[in-house]
Amino acid sequence: MPEMTQSDTPQQTPGERTMIRLDKLTKRYPGQPGAAVEELTLDIPAGSIVVFVGPSGCGKTTTMKLINRLIEPTSGRIHLDGQDVTRIPVHQLRRRIGYAIQQGGLFPHRTVADNIATVPKMLGWDRARITARVDELLEMVGLDPEAYRGRRPGQLSGGQQQRVGVARALAGDPQVMLMDEPFGAIDPLNREALQNEFLRIQARLHKTIVFVTHDIDEAVKMGDRIALFGDGGRVLQYDTPERLLADPADRAVAEFIGAGAAVRRLSLARIGSLAVPGPPVVERAADAQARAAALARAAESGEEYVLVVDEDRRPVAWLATAGARRPGEGPAAGEEVPLLTPMGPGHTLFDALDHMLSSNASAVAVVDGDGRYRGVLGMDAVRTLINSQALHTADGSKLQEV
Amino acid sequence: MTFFEFFAQNRADVLDATVEHAVLVLEGLGLAVLIGLPVAVLTYRTGYPRAAVLGVAGLLLTIPSYALFGLLITPLGLGNGPSIVALTLYALLPVLRNAIVGLREVDPAVTESARAMGMGRLRVLTTVELPLAWPVVLAGLRVATQLLLSIAAIAAAVNGPGLGNLILDGLATAGTPFAVYLTLEGAAGIVVLAVLFELLFAAVNRLTTPRGLGA
Structure with a gap:
């Protein structure tokens, strides 16, 4: 690691x-x-x-x-x-x-x-x-x-x-x-x-x-x-x-x-050692056409947001799809929402869940040790991980940088 | 003849007596420290022995000073001997009690850390416990000194040295013109000594209390 x-x-x-x-x-x-x-x-x-x-x-x-x-x-x-x-x-x-x-x-x-x-x-x-x-x-x-x-x-x-x-x-x-x-x-x-x-x-x-x-x-x-x-x-x-x-x-x-x-077991599962789903992202430099295509693809697969990354593939913002709009609230389709702290390898599932609940987000961006895009963890993904055997055998060694 | 004229005549005697008085007090105090400190170190962590030595020292303090000086004539004769021993016995309680209290007040977590780092018993005592107990020990010495300054006046009754002789002379010649002057000189000498010792202790306290002990 x-x-x-x-x-x-x-x-x-x-x-x-x-x-x-x-x-x-x-x-x-x-x-x-x-x-x-x-x-x-x-x-x-x-x-x-x-x-x-x-x-x-x-x-x-x-x-x-x-x-x-x-x-x-x-x-x-x-x-x-x-x-x-x-x-x-x-x-x-x-x-x-x-x-x-x-x-x-x-x-x-x-x-x-x-x-x-x-x-x-x-x-x-x-x-x-x-x-x-x-x-x-x-x-x-x-x-x-x-x-x-x-x-x-x-x-x-x-x-x-x-x-x-x-x-x-x-x-x-x-x-x-x-x-x-x-x-x-x-x-x-x-x-x-x-x-x-x-x-x-x-x-x-x-x-x-x-x-x-x-x-x-x-x-x-x-x-x-x-x-x-x-x-x-x-x-x-x-x-x-x-x-x-x-x-x-x-x-x-x-x-x-x-x-x-x-x-408590959630706080033992480090995200760095877990398999995280990696849906497609859109580059910040991409033109309107590419953005629209990415949004359409995401909307089709039921995603509410697409992650925007910079030229070093560091997550910078979320791009709302039409599905993110709730009656009376939420961003319009195509609107960019600023990204809060992404989760690094040292963070735990507990941190991810805590972050989602406290910032009222449905997903968190996951990055590697250099801050580059690794994937997206949503509520569903967390639930799957909790129930999977992966968590039970997760490498819980404390000997790593926190 | 006024008091000051009288004093001008015998001030050499008064000065001698004052120095003797101070030396006598320091001798008594020194012996009390030499006895009291080791006894405190040996007993402060015990139960009955500690209670016993404090009890004995407390009892000694209740003996009327005239009686104690007098009783000591039989084994020690007249003069310096019984005077020093009597003062030592009176100083024991404040010295002993403060040393025991000071040592017992040292935070057990601190001494345990010291032991856990591999310090021997003697090293813990000399480098941790005694320095931390020192302000309390010193306060005991201060109280003992004030106590001895006044009790030392009785030494004159057993032919001992000090300002007590002036007071005793004054009492012996009661009714004569100079009786009051003599007594006054003796008492004033003791007061002056008390002030000087206070200043000395304040200076020692400032110089020797380890920094960081809230002094």
Whole structure:
């Protein structure tokens, strides 16, 4: 896909190699009846995002903290890249594992640069390398190094603190990242932007990430795989988001996913990976005769609009046919209607449907990664795609530019 | 003879006594910090031990100062010894309590992040917890200093140094023309010291509070 050409390294297929193996992990707290985590066995593939999702108190955060030994297990084993974590000195282990939590957990008395430099300093990097690394990371998370490296966390907004938190977790270039509701305390708009940016960063870095959230929508969006936790630290289902939504293992899973699973699946189907019908278009430079012919052809096949493209085959407008006219409203036949945003390969069926409903359009133009015409998606086409097997097997990999 | 004529005559004595007073207070405070800070670090995350040390320090503060200075004569004799120890005991509560409160107020998410990044216990304490607790610790030292400045006047009762001697002399010669002058000199010296220490603490606070802590 063209949108992946920015990657530094060729994309690995997630699941080639196990990075973290949880083996019959149990954690009990003295004086509490049930176990916080019970006999948990889970393989986390290298280079992928695994989301732990579940209601509060289900043991997802506890499980995450067992991995970097912030909490020691009662029994069971954890292997990091084939190595038993209890055989690695705990400080070394933690310096190999990035850690980002809600609201960042930044050191309020240190500058942004010093916060990010925490692990590199402990790893003994020299000053020049640390400075370069800090600036690189600030740019990666979308903060201008000049403006931000000398600030204190108290001078940043919640979203900016979160970005610095992610940068700090990435600083020592760890193979593994643990993230506990890292975007939890952010307003929905900024949250979505941060999620997208994080997926973009991950598409380049291919870290192995354990991501904890209580929000199933966030889990579906971020996860290559989702481990759905139930009460008492048991995993009810461990699956790809597509399979989790399409085929919940039991009632408890279905209940947690809640209503709207079908709609959520739409947000997993990227238009770039779907077959889109490509009706004929008319060139903007075409003369009146050619336009009339195109309109007649479209009207014959029941289309209401014909797409107008420019010389680079980029969609620019819709041309109304006689069929677009409703009594008392709508454009006259032959009238051009301006084209709103076309859908690129990174957009999902959910975006397309949302766009149609919110702009009261009956179809959206679909373009490739360079903005050139690929096809037209109408309501009928979306319905066909939803019902087709194509959606069930759609490539839902998150490792692409959004 | 007016007060100012009297002061002109014995100002060297007053100045000596003031310096002694300040040194005595700083000695008591210093010892209290040397004892209180480690005890705070050892106990702030515990339950019973923390309650116990705070209880003991609180109890010490309720002992009437005359009695405490007097009681210390038996083991420590007269002079500097009992004076310093008594002041140390009085300063313990503000020093200890503020240090414990300051350390406990550090956001757990911050210390957890520090641990999760691979910082050892000592590094978390010295580079994260103590700097963040520092403004509260310093406020404790400030309160302790003000407390000790006035209590230190009692040291004269056990032959200790300081401005208390002027006050005691004044009381001993009550009814004579200069009794009031002596007492006034002692009290004024303490007030002046209190103002100077306040200014000192304000400066230290400004210079040592990490930026970004809302100071």
